[in-house]
Amino acid sequence: MDVLYFAWVRERIGLPREQIDTTAATVMALIEELKAREERYALAFCDLKSLRVALDQKLSSFDAPLAGVREVAFFPPMTGG
Amino acid sequence: MDVLYFAWVRERIGLPREQIDTTAATVMALIEELKAREERYALAFCDLKSLRVALDQKLSSFDAPLAGVREVAFFPPMTGG
Amino acid sequence: MHLSVQKAAFDAGAELNAFSAGVVGAGAVVSFTGIVRDADGTLSAMEIEHYPGMTEAAIGAIITQAQTRWDLADVLVIHRYGRLEPGAQIMMVATAARHRVAAFEAAEFLMDYLKSRAPFWKKEFGHDGATWVAAKEEDESALTRW
Amino acid sequence: MHLSVQKAAFDAGAELNAFSAGVVGAGAVVSFTGIVRDADGTLSAMEIEHYPGMTEAAIGAIITQAQTRWDLADVLVIHRYGRLEPGAQIMMVATAARHRVAAFEAAEFLMDYLKSRAPFWKKEFGHDGATWVAAKEEDESALTRW
Numbered sequence: 001m002d003v004l005y006f007a008w009v010r011e012r013i014g015l016p017r018e019q020i021d022t023t024a025a026t027v028m029a030l031i032e033e034l035k036a037r038e039e040r041y042a043l044a045f046c047d048l049k050s051l052r053v054a055l056d057q058k059l060s061s062f063d064a065p066l067a068g069v070r071e072v073a074f075f076p077p078m079t080g081g
Numbered sequence: 082m083d084v085l086y087f088a089w090v091r092e093r094i095g096l097p098r099e100q101i102d103t104t105a106a107t108v109m110a111l112i113e114e115l116k117a118r119e120e121r122y123a124l125a126f127c128d129l130k131s132l133r134v135a136l137d138q139k140l141s142s143f144d145a146p147l148a149g150v151r152e153v154a155f156f157p158p159m160t161g162g
Numbered sequence: 163m164h165l166s167v168q169k170a171a172f173d174a175g176a177e178l179n180a181f182s183a184g185v186v187g188a189g190a191v192v193s194f195t196g197i198v199r200d201a202d203g204t205l206s207a208m209e210i211e212h213y214p215g216m217t218e219a220a221i222g223a224i225i226t227q228a229q230t231r232w233d234l235a236d237v238l239v240i241h242r243y244g245r246l247e248p249g250a251q252i253m254m255v256a257t258a259a260r261h262r263v264a265a266f267e268a269a270e271f272l273m274d275y276l277k278s279r280a281p282f283w284k285k286e287f288g289h290d291g292a293t294w295v296a297a298k299e300e301d302e303s304a305l306t307r308w
Numbered sequence: 309m310h311l312s313v314q315k316a317a318f319d320a321g322a323e324l325n326a327f328s329a330g331v332v333g334a335g336a337v338v339s340f341t342g343i344v345r346d347a348d349g350t351l352s353a354m355e356i357e358h359y360p361g362m363t364e365a366a367i368g369a370i371i372t373q374a375q376t377r378w379d380l381a382d383v384l385v386i387h388r389y390g391r392l393e394p395g396a397q398i399m400m401v402a403t404a405a406r407h408r409v410a411a412f413e414a415a416e417f418l419m420d421y422l423k424s425r426a427p428f429w430k431k432e433f434g435h436d437g438a439t440w441v442a443a444k445e446e447d448e449s450a451l452t453r454w
Contacts, residue, residue: 006357054362058365059425073427078428081426154216159277160278160294175319187345189345191320194336196336260345262416273412
């Protein structure tokens with residue numbers, strides 16, 4: 001599964017994307033798995049209120065299932081326009 | 082006093098402006114005076130709801146006094162933009 | 163503040179660029195362009211009559227009202243009169259402000275007031291002759307929101 | 309429909325003219341241009357990051373929503389990414405419709421959604437370093453009016 005990071009999430013984790021082999025059933029389970037990995041992940045995911053997730057490039061929610069998903073992206077609330 | 086006519090008011094009366102010597106105290110009195118003059122004026126002023134008046138180039142009302150006014154203009158509701 | 167009541171055509175893009183270039187500190191520029199629309203394929207031309215002198219004063223007063231109400235970096239109004247073919251640009255409004263909401267609201271305010279408070283009258287020439295465009299009830303009631 | 313997510317600068321006036329020229333039957337064209345604003349004189353540059361692929365899809369979906377909701381003759385969205393200096397144009401939206409209300413409302417709708425539903429992130433570089441622009445509460449609540 002491709003996992004992408006943008007903006008300060010990318011900066012905290014230190015890379016823009018990585019391939020992750022996971023059996024996590026939901027986005028939330030994936031987040032917990034990542035947080036347990038290393039300090040920098042724990043830091044990036046410490047405040048879920050200021051985080052957004054997209055599954056296969058569509059905005060989604062933390063309790064969404066990951067079955068069949070190829071690309072997960074984490075980023076802060078968007079500031080376009 | 083200069084009296085100006087625009088759009089279909091101008092067309093019904095047949096001229097864009099004229100000089101009128103009047104002792105009419107209000108716009109309404111001037112209108113009555115003009116209506117009494119000739120058919121074309123009666124026709125132009127027959128429906129006051131679809132008429133607007135400006136005194137010295139400011140939108141005004143039919144009961145406004147004419148004392149000190151130099152320019153009176155009659156026209157239909159505006160359709161700019 | 164830029165205000166022009168003119169017979170000549172104008173270049174909306176060039177006007178927008180010149181307007182934006184002259185603005186300092188604005189984060190948002192909104193423009194509106196009004197175009198002669200041939201609603202049912204029968205319009206051959208439109209003629210716009212206006213009241214020289216009062217037109218400039220009335221538009222100036224509308225702009226002042228907008229500037230009082232919103233914190234605007236600048237305002238532009240161009241309005242043509244005379245004969246216009248379908249597809250021709252009739253008029254243009256532009257507003258610049260720090261934030262988008264003020265720029266949008268001020269532009270809509272200007273348009274609503276120009277529609278029924280600036281002394282212009284439109285006459286349409288079609289296959290069956292000429293008719294003066296009637297003021298719309300909705301244009302008058304649009305003013306109540308401000 | 310014209311949608312471009314690009315690094316290069318664009319000419320808002322030329323875009324507006326090309327957009328208007330391509331529109332048939334519209335009486336109203338509204339444009340919005342967003343400019344990098346140096347709010348307190350300390351901004352040296354802004355960097356806009358985006359999510360290639362999702363950006364185009366998200367903006368495309370927002371445009372489709374606008375087209376469903378209003379009867380639009382055409383829609384244009386240009387949004388830049390990369391490094392931008394103060395005064396530079398960030399993005400542009402244009403809408404064309406028969407009447408002014410639809411053109412204005414659709415442009416505001418597009419702006420409100422682009423602000424917080426298109427995957428762009430702004431970072432500001434100033435004298436004291438760099439900070440990511442925080443999403444504003446008011447931008448999120450602006451969506452509730454639609």
